[in-house]
Every structure is written in structure tokens, then in C-alpha cells.
Amino acid sequence: MSDPTADPATEAFVRHRNLLFTVAYEMLGSAADAEDVLQETWLRWVRVDRAEVRDERAYLVRITTRQALNRLRTMTRRKEAYVGPWLPEPLLTTPDVAEDVDLAESMSMALMLVLETLSPTERAVFVLREAFDVSYEEIAEAVGKSPAAVRQIAYRARRHVDARRPRETVSASETRAVLESFRRALDTGDLQGLLDVLAPEIVLVSDGGGVKQAALRPINGAGKVARYIIGGTGKTRATITTHPTVVNGNPALLMRVDGELDGVMAIRVEDARITGLYYVRNPEKLTRIESETPITLR
Numbered sequence: 001m002s003d004p005t006a007d008p009a010t011e012a013f014v015r016h017r018n019l020l021f022t023v024a025y026e027m028l029g030s031a032a033d034a035e036d037v038l039q040e041t042w043l044r045w046v047r048v049d050r051a052e053v054r055d056e057r058a059y060l061v062r063i064t065t066r067q068a069l070n071r072l073r074t075m076t077r078r079k080e081a082y083v084g085p086w087l088p089e090p091l092l093t094t095p096d097v098a099e100d101v102d103l104a105e106s107m108s109m110a111l112m113l114v115l116e117t118l119s120p121t122e123r124a125v126f127v128l129r130e131a132f133d134v135s136y137e138e139i140a141e142a143v144g145k146s147p148a149a150v151r152q153i154a155y156r157a158r159r160h161v162d163a164r165r166p167r168e169t170v171s172a173s174e175t176r177a178v179l180e181s182f183r184r185a186l187d188t189g190d191l192q193g194l195l196d197v198l199a200p201e202i203v204l205v206s207d208g209g210g211v212k213q214a215a216l217r218p219i220n221g222a223g224k225v226a227r228y229i230i231g232g233t234g235k236t237r238a239t240i241t242t243h244p245t246v247v248n249g250n251p252a253l254l255m256r257v258d259g260e261l262d263g264v265m266a267i268r269v270e271d272a273r274i275t276g277l278y279y280v281r282n283p284e285k286l287t288r289i290e291s292e293t294p295i296t297l298r
Contacts, residue, residue: 003253004096008047008050008059008266009045009048009050012050012056012060013041013042013045013060015056016057016060016061016210017038018294018295018296019061019132019296019297020038020041020044020060020061020064021035021038021230021293022295022296022297023035023061023064023065023068023127023128023132024037024038024064024067024071024108025091026066026112026115026131027069027072027107027123027127027139028068028071028072028075029087029088029112029115029123030075030088031089031091031287031288031293032089032287033071033215034068035091036071036182037064037067037068037071037256038053038064038227039048040062040067041060041064041067044063044067044243045059045060045063049210050155051182055225056256058134058138058256061128061132061134061138061142062138062141064145065124065128065139065142065143066142066143067122068124068201069120069121069143072120072123073106073120076120078099078119082119082209082210083208083209083210083216084206084207084209084210084214084215084216084217085205085206085207085208085214085215085216085217085218087109087113087205087206087207087222087279087280087285088109088113088116089111089280089284089285089288090247090248090252090264090266090280090286090288090289091247091248091288091289091293091295092111092245092246092247092288092290092291092292092293092294093246093247093248093249093292093293093295094287094292094293094294095246096239097246097248097249097295098172098246098250098251099248100249100297101169102131102133102297103168103215103247103295103296104172104249104250104298106127106130106131106297107184107248107249107295108248108249108250109247109248109250109252109268109270109276110165110166110276110278111161111165111276112114112248112265113205113276114161114164114165115127115161115280116162117160118157118160118161121145122142122153122156122157122160123154123157124139124142125139125143125150125153125154125156125157126154126161128142129154130154130158130161131297132297133297136150136274139154139270148271165184166268166269166270166275167270168270170269170270172250172251173252174269174272175250175251175269176244176251176268176293177272178197178267178269178272178273178274179244179251179252179253179267180193180244181193181196181197182197182198182243182255182267182274183242186229186242187241187242189230191226191227191230191246193290194222194225194229194230195222195223195225195226195271196228197273197274198222198225198226198273198274198277199270199271199273199274199275200221201220201221201275201278202220202222202225202273202275202276203218203220203225203275203276203277204218204219204221204225204228204277204278204279205218205276205277205278205279206219206278206279206280207279207280207281207282207285208279208281208282209282209283209285211281211282211283212262212263212281212282212283213281214274214279214281217247220287224262225277231279237255239257239258239259240256240257241255241256242254242256242265243256243261245259245264246266247289248266249295252264252265252266252267253265253269254289255279261286261289262281262292263275263279263280263281263286264279264286264289265278265279265280266278266280269286
């Protein structure tokens with residue numbers, strides 16, 4: 001039910017807010033920066049002559065995309081000074097996100113990490129076209145390119161991403177089963193159990209941001225990853241517990257040390273084994289884990 005005291009501009013913005021946040025987050029990989037982009041979008045939206053706006057949703061997405069592109073370019077410089085690998089900020093998501101296969105895939109830590117390898121414009125075009133099914137004409141207006149150029153950028157970005165994404169879509173139930181096997185081995189310190197569930201070519205990426213201890217480079221190979229995990233948990237006398245959760249629409253684990261949140265582990269599964277393990281420990285990136293963030297593609 002709409003608020004009778006709200007003006008039309010506010011109502012339109014609130015109506016599309018979750019969509020705009022999702023667009024900004026998928027482009028940036030940071031909830032904090034996405035919120036800043038929404039604030040900038042709002043400030044521009046309230047100055048728009050709405051009589052000239054034919055499609056409020058498209059217009060708001062266009063403003064959000066432009067602001068996110070500006071922010072993405074400044075973030076690139078920020079990441080160059082980041083300590084260790086940079087991972088997207090994980091979001092605790094509502095149950096319906098996991099049921100939407102397209103949304104869950106577009107939000108997955110594995111795919112968002114692939115998007116980091118695109119240029120800002122390529123990422124904007126890919127996200128708008130592949131995740132949100134925005135027309136080439138609308139994308140062109142948002143990124144300041146011709147529709148023909150956008151088609152070429154979309155084709156190039158899609159090929160780049162397809163070469164790096166999992167070969168097949170894995171169901172949430174299969175991912176949960178693999179994650180549970182990983183969790184049991186982790187909780188019991190079972191080295192062989194970890195080796196059984198980790199793919200030989202697994203890559204572990206950990207993000208401590210220079211605040212929490214983390215590997216400064218990705219770790220490759222099941223043996224090295226298993227020993228790193230077992231060694232890390234074995235060195236502390238604190239009580240480490242793991243809790244299943246849903247992050248970015250995909251099964252994940254919350255790691256707690258003496259009851260305090262220590263990090264989030266997300267995984268990439270192929271052929272019933274973990275090929276990617278993403279461990280976010282930076283406290284600044286764990287603020288969206290205690291309460292659900294509503295996201296949508298529509």
C-alpha cells in the first residue's frame with residue numbers, strides 16, 4: 001500500500017529500490033558502494049522533470065548504471081592498494097533468491113569474481129544484458145555508446161565470462177551436499193575427507209583486507225589447500241564452529257571463533273567437487289551477514 005504522504009518521485013524510487021541496489025551491487029561487488037550509488041541516484045532522480053520520463057524503471061536503471069560506472073573506476077584504483085586478494089562483499093540473501101537459478105548464478109561469488117576481470121564498461125554491459133535483460137538500446141544510453149558498439153562489447157564480454165565460468169549449472173541441492181561433506185571434514189580436522197571433496201585443481205582465495213590473517217596470494221591444488229585449512233584451524237585454541245547459510249543466493253558457511261563471526265566461506269562446485277573456495281574475513285565486508293538483503297532482477 002503506497003504512502004499517501006509520499007510524492008510520486010519517492011514512490012517510484014522506493015518501488016524500484018531493490019532492483020537498483022542489485023544492479024549497483026552486481027557491477028561493484030560492494031554493498032557499501034552500492035548504497036552510495038543509490039544515494040547519488042536519488043539526488044539526481046529528484047531533480048528530473050518526470051513529465052519527460054516515459055519509463056521510470058529504465059530511467060532509474062540508467063542513472064544507477066552511470067553512477068556505478070563512475071564508482072567502479074575509482075574502486076579500481078582502490079583495489080590496486082588493497083592488501084591481498086579482493087573478494088566481493090557477501091550478502092545474506094532471502095530464500096527466494098536461491099530458488100531463482102538465474103539470479104543465484106548472477107550473484108554467485110564465483111561469477112562475480114570473473115566479472116572483476118572485465119573492464120568497467122564490459123562489466124556494465126554484461127550485467128545489464130545477461131542478468132537484467134536490458135535492451136541494447138537502453139544499455140547504449142546508460143554507458144554512452146552506440147547500440148552497435150554495445151552489441152560488440154556484450155559479445156566480447158560473454159565470451160570472456162563463458163571461458164571462465166563453470167561448464168554446467170549445479171543445483172543448490174548438489175552444492176549443499178558437497179558443502180556438507182566439506183563441513184564435516186573441516187569440523188573433524190579430517191585431511192583425507194577434505195582431499196576427497198576438493199578437486200585437484202581447486203583454487204582458494206582468502207580476503208582479509210590487511211585486517212585479518214589471510215593468504216596474500218591464491219592457493220592452488222587440493223593438497224596445499226587442505227593443509228592450509230587444517231593448519232589454520234589447528235593452530236588456534238579457540239573454539240571454531242561452522243554454520244550453513246545462504247550467501248548471494250548460494251549455499252555457504254559462516255565461520256565463528258568462540259561464538260564471534262570470523263568469516264564466510266563460499267564455494268564453486270563442478271563434478272561434485274569444490275573447484276573454488278572463497279573465504280572472506282575482512283570485517284568491513286561482513287556487515288551484511290547478520291540480516292537479509294532483498295535483491296531482485298525485476
